[in-house]
Amino acid sequence: MTQSPALDQPYDPALVESRWYGFWESHGVFAATDSPADARPVYVVPMPPPNVTGSLHMGHALMTTLEDVLVRWHRMRTFNTLWQPGTDHAGIATQTVVERMLAREGKTRHDVGREAFVERVWQWRRDTGDRIHLQQRVLGASPDWSRTKFTMDADMSRAVTEAFVRLHEQGLMYRATRLINWCPECRTALSDLEVDNEEGANGELFEFAYEVEGGGEIVVATTRPETMLGDTAVAVHPDDPRYTSFHGKRVKHPFVDRTFPIVTDAILVDPKFGTGAVKVTPAHDFNDFATGKRHGLEEINILNLDGTMNANAGPFAGLDRKEARRAVKKALAEKGFARGTKPHVLTLPRCQRSGGVVEPMISTQWFVKMAAMAEKALDAVRTGKTVILPAEWTKTYDHFLGNIQDWCVSRQLWWGHQIPAWHGPDGKIVVARERPKELGPEWTQDPDVLDTWFSSALWPFSTLGWPEETPALKKFYPASDLETGYDILFFWVARMMMFGLHFMGDVPFRRVLLHGLVVDETGEKMSKVKGNVIDPLDLVHGATFEKMVPDADALTKFKKAYPSAAAMGAGFPAFGADAVRFTLATYPPSNKRIALAPKRIEGNRHFLNKIWNATRLALDLLGDWKWMDEPPPKGFYNQWIRSRFANACATAHDGLDAFRIDEAAHAAYRFFWNDLCDWYLELAKPILRKQTDGTFLRPDQVPETRATLAYVLEGSLRLMHPLMPFITEELWQRVPRPQSRKASIALGPYPTPDAEKEAISAEVEAWMGTLQQVISAVRTVRSEHDVDKKADVPVAIRADVPEMVAFLRGHVEAIRGLVRSKGDPVFEGRGGAREAGTTVSIVTTPQGPVEVLVGLKGLVAKDDELARIDREMKKAEKDVAALEKRLGSPGFVDRAPPEVVEEARKQHASLLEARARLGEARKLAEEL
C-alpha cells in the first residue's frame, strides 16, 4: 500500500484513492461472510458487464455508483451483504461492436465466417474486460471483479440450457412459423422490444390500380409499393357503398400470373383513409397477416433473408428492397396503373442494433409463452412482493406485462448461447441438456443462439449457482435490491421477474430501484455521433479536452454540450472518484434525465476539501485526546451538534431506505458544512484552543467538547462513507474511535437514527437558532456598512423575556468571538434610550423579538443605513399585509386549525412589534 498523504497537505484524491482498494480486499470488505444469526442476509443483484453500448460510459458509472452506495450501506448495517461478481452473459453489444469493426474493413460477419467472428468477439471482450475492471476499482465498487470471467462461463451456459429445456418440457418453449421482425442487415430475427420506431420519417403514399376481373378497377394506396408482389387480397369495408359492386370479385396481379379476391374486412379497413381500399400482404405486414388468417388468404414471402427479392417476386427477383420499390413503381406507371403519390409522414421500424429498416417476415423461430408468467409477475408487484421505485414506473410495468406477446428468443447470430436442440431427418427435433448419444451424425445442433436477454433474465439466480441448490442460492435468493436504469425495465427487469417466479417460485428481488439516464449538460443523450460522450475515468483522473476529443470540430461540439465546462480552461481537473460518486448520488431518482454538469462535480470536490480540512482542524483541537466510550455530560453547543447529527442520521437513513440517496447526500452535506464547520467548529475553537498564557478559557468544558467533537466527526465519516468511500476511509483511520471498531470504516456500523434518537432536542435547536440569528444580525450590519474586519464594535442586545436575556447572557463569549464586539455585549430590557449612531436590527424568534444594537458612530454612511432599514421595513410591511389579509379573510379564524390561527396571530404581533422598532430605528439613523 502506498504511503498515507500527510494531513497538512492539501487534499489530493489521487493520493488518497490509490491506497484503499487493496486494503479493502485484504480485509474481506467485499466478501459476504457468516454473520450473527439475526443478521438479515442482503443481496444486491449485480449488473452484468456493460451490454448496451459495450463501452465505458457514464451510465455504467452511475449504475456502479448507486449499486455500491446501497451495498456499502447495507453492509455497514448488516455485515452479511452480498454483491458478488457475476459471469459474463452473451452481451449483444459485443458482436455489434465487432460487426462495426468489420464494416470499416468493408466486410460482414458472413465474409469472415462463424469461427473467426467468434474469436474476434472474444478478443474484444478480453480487451474491454480489463478496462471495465479498472473502472470498477477506480470508483471503489465492491465486487471482486478480478474474479469476473469475461467468457461465457460454463455455469452460466448450464443455467441457460437448463432453463431452455425445462421451458420446453413444460410446453412454454415452442417452435413456430409466424410473422416476426427481421433485420436484413443483421440477418436475424428480433423481439418486439428490439425494434425502435423512428417517427416523422418523410415518405409518400403511392396509389395504384388493380384491374378487377369482369371490368373496372380498384385503387389502393401504399407506402411500400414493392410489397404488392406479395399481395393476396384487396380489402374494403363491408359498409362502404363505393365498393359494394366489387364484393366477391377478384383482381388480376399485373406482374405475376395470379388473381386474388376482394374481401370485406371491418377491422383492417378505415373507409375514411386513402381510397378506402387496402392491399393485403399477409407475409409482410402484421395487420395483413391477421387479416389473412381471418380470410384464409395465401401468404407469399417475397424476400430473401438479406432483403433482396426472391423468386416469388417474378421479374423483380434479385433486386434489393429499395431497387425493387423503384422498379415496381416504374413498371406500374408503364402499364398505366399508377395513380399518383402524396407526401406522407410515417414511422419507420428500425433495428436497435444496426439501424436498418426492419421487415416483417414469415419465419420459423423459437418462442416463449408469456401470458401465464406475465400474470404472475404482475401479481407480485400488485401485492407488493416486489416494490418498484420510483413508484410511477409501476404503471409502465403493468402496461407492458398486460399487453405482452410471446417472446421470440432465437437469433440467427453467432455469438451467444446456442440453442440446445438437434435437427434430424424429416424435420424431427430433439431438445436436450446435451447432445443425445443415440443421435446419428446426420443430426445437427440448431445453429441459432438465444436472445442475450434470455440469459440475463436468469441472472439473479444463475449467478448464485442455479440449478444447483447451492448454499448461496438458499441464503441470498430472493435478493434485496436491484438497481438499474429505467431503460431496461422491459428488457431485463420484467423478464427477471417472470423467470424468477417461474423457476424459483419467488420474486427475484424485493425492491427494484430505477434511476434516470445520464445525458449531457444541455439534456441531449450522450452519443458518439454527437461527440458529447464523457468517459468517467477522465472525470476521476482529469483529462485535457485535446485528449478527450480528437479534433477542433469535435471540441467545439463538446464544449457546446458542456457549457459550464467550456470555461474550465484546458480540460477537466482530477475530480477524484469520491467527487464523481457523490455527485452521481445527488441526483434524485425521479429525475429521468441526469444532466451531467462538471461544475457540479467541482462543487462537490470542494466539499471533500472541506471535509479534509475540517478533520485536520478537529484533530488539532482534539490534541492527544483518547476515545471514551461514555460521553461526559454535555453543554449547550454539544447538545446542539448532537441533535443536528441525530437529525442528519435520521434523514440519511430514511433517504437510503426509500431510495432517495440524494436526500441522504444532501443531509450529510448540510450537516457537515453548515452545522459542523460553520458553527460548531467555530464555537469549539475558543474552548479547545489554549490562550496565550497556555490555559484554557473554560477548562470545565474541554473534556465534554472534545468527546462530542470526536463523536460527531467519527460518526459523520461513517454516515458519509457509502457516498465517498475513499476519503472517509483515509480520514477515519486517523481519528479517535472506539476500540471495538474493526479495521476498516467499511465494516460499519452505519449510524442509525435509533442510536442517536435521544440526542434530538427541538428546544436546544430553537435556542441555538436564536443565537445564530442574533449573530447573523450583527454580521449583516457590519458587512452592509463595510465595517473593517478588525474593528471592534459595541453591541447591545435588548429583550424583555427573562429566559431570553439569561440565555443570551450565557453565550456572551460566543457572540463576542463570532461578531467581534467591543467587550462583552450589553444586555438590556427593551425600549431604553439609544445613543446616536447606533443601528438597530430586529430579530424575530420563537421566544419573542430581540433588538440587536450595533454602535457604528463614525463608521457608517447614513444613507446606507437608511436604505437597509427601508429594505427591512418593506419586507416587514409585506409580511404584515399578507398576515392581515389572512387573519381578516372570512372563515380563516373559524375554520383553520386553531394552532395555525394561533401561530399567525403570534407572528402578526411580533411583526407589528418589529415594524414599530424599525420605525424607531429609522429615526435614530437620521442622527447618524
Add this chain to the structure above:
RNA sequence: GGGCGGGUAGCUCAGCGGCAGAGCGUCUGCUUUACACGCAGAUGGUCGCAGGUUCGAUCCCUGUCCCGCCCACCA
C-alpha cells in the same frame, strides 16, 4: 391514438395545502494560524397559462399551451 413525466431564482434541480428552497453563478467586503477548493454578507422568483375546490393553492381538481420519454398504430 394510449400512457407516463416535466415546465419553480441566470443555470441544474429539490419542495407538493399554511411566510418560496439548495447547489452552482452574480455582486460587495475580507489572504482571519482548518480550508481563497475559503469566510462573512447581499442580490435574485406572477412557482407555464386559465378556471375550479378550499378559510387558505406552487402543491389538490378540470381545461390548456409547450418540452421529454414510453407503448401502439400508420393502406
